[in-house]
Amino acid sequence: MVEIHPFKRLRAWTLLAARDQGQLISVTCDYCRVTHRYLATDLIELCGNVTLDKVLRRFRCEKCGKKNYLNMTLHVPHGSEFGELPVRRLREVRTTRIPVWSDDVLR
Template identity: 40%
Template sequence: MPEMNYSKKLRGWSLSDADEAGQLLEVTCQFCKRTYRFFPRDLLKLTPNVSLDRLAGRFRCQRCDRADYMVLRVVQIWGSEYRKLTVRRLVKINTVKKPIWEDGFL
């Protein structure tokens, strides 16, 4: 029997499910081979609780500035990997206030 497509496996798994299981989200740019790792709890502060198959399209590579080559994988952390993996942490969120003007009559 052929193996199931990985994106179909991610369809039933959400950000909160990955957070409860203690997993990392590994996003890789297939164009420049750059890998970013995130904690699902940090991403829940930025986005609603979506399924993981929709999440890869929301990322953009910082090196090549492409969004169409991003691939998401779910990684289970093992004890030997602690203090060896680089993980991006959310430090703070800046909001930008942008005024929108409209011309009107007096």
């Protein structure tokens, strides 16, 4: 069987398809060796229904702050992992209001 490069598979797979298959999105920083797993429904709320290669562009490692060393894989949890596998959940989305000023003359 022909092996498909994992990045090409991420380009064709969307977050809705991952949610329907029950897959977790696992993001690993190869620089500081930290792995976090996310539910696809939380990422849909944050990014919309986009392909998985576009989701990876929005991430940055919280420990080292680098984007170049991130790697994404899909993880299908087994029955023994339920109740023990750590998963990051989206609690809330905060938006910041930043004022933009311009100098003008009083009229």
